[in-house]
Amino acid sequence: MSLIRRRKSLVLFDLDGVIVDSRSNMEAAWTAVMRDTGVTVPFSAYFAEIGRPFQDIMARLGLAHDGRRIEATFRRTSSLLLGETPLFDGVEPMLAAAAASGVKLGIVTSKDSARTQLVLDRLDVHFMIVMTPEERMRGKPAPDHLLYAMAMCNIDPAETIFVGDMESDAEAARRAGVDYAHAEWGYGERPDHYSLSAASPAILATQLFG
Template structure:
């Protein structure tokens, strides 16, 4: 259900990357196929995909693969990077980001994707970001709120003036724990939570909401 609050519009808009800006499901499927072929991992892609949004080591632990996490991540990152240039940005994202940036809002990225691959994606986008949060030592990954809290501190913005745009349960939970409003994108990969501030069906829909 869509909701409205007296706190809109927000001055800091934070975005998840995969499933929100980048349509990366096929890229992940290719990378997981390489993991299965090179390392003899039997687990199907669907099991991995159900856990996305969390840091890679956390996903491996949840899948019972912690003992091989390092090797799996190396193969996965290499295979993903090789086809990342072919991975599309969702239609309408470039225009939406440019319009939001022109409005004077601060925009940021909070993702569980590693810094190297995140940079490859961001280099293709039409704008720069005030803050980019990728996994780092000393901060817990989503669904913990650490990266959202750090991003707000870097931008000198309070939770009440921040919104996080995501598509997975881990995104929604991180927003709750950081006490920021959460907007869900229906074009992403996860189910819409009942308590999201707004659910956007397309980037133009999201743009209108964020600027209203």
């Protein structure tokens, strides 16, 4: 299904579940959290909330009182394992096709800047804008990071598409007034409202850049 309104000049990608297959990384990090902090909330509950800023997830899980310590433990373990965390099959050719098409590329993720950079260092492509959580803006599903990315790239919403895999991604795109492409190879169910949906990076590359 494709409801794309026009050819795009800016393609913004989520990171986890779209570029990098980080579920096993997150599970190992959450296991460390449970071991080192005494948290008893299961990984499945944490994983159901991914896509949002970490401290928002902590609040939703009733862990806000210890959120900073939990996040420090999570980040430390996740960072140590990121080098062996795989990219999704077909992501690198998809990004190469995007770059060759001449569109501008960006990242909008709820992963912190240090771990985001560890992933991006593995990719041979230039991202014009990389948006990670910071205190001045609300995280997804709020549209703030998408709106800021478009402003910094001097691109209108009608010329932009956001590629994500979670309901929070789709909601952020809707609130920002941009088309949403759902990565079916990721972690979330396809939302009710989307502009296109692709079963693999190769198919998405054909839909957007072919």
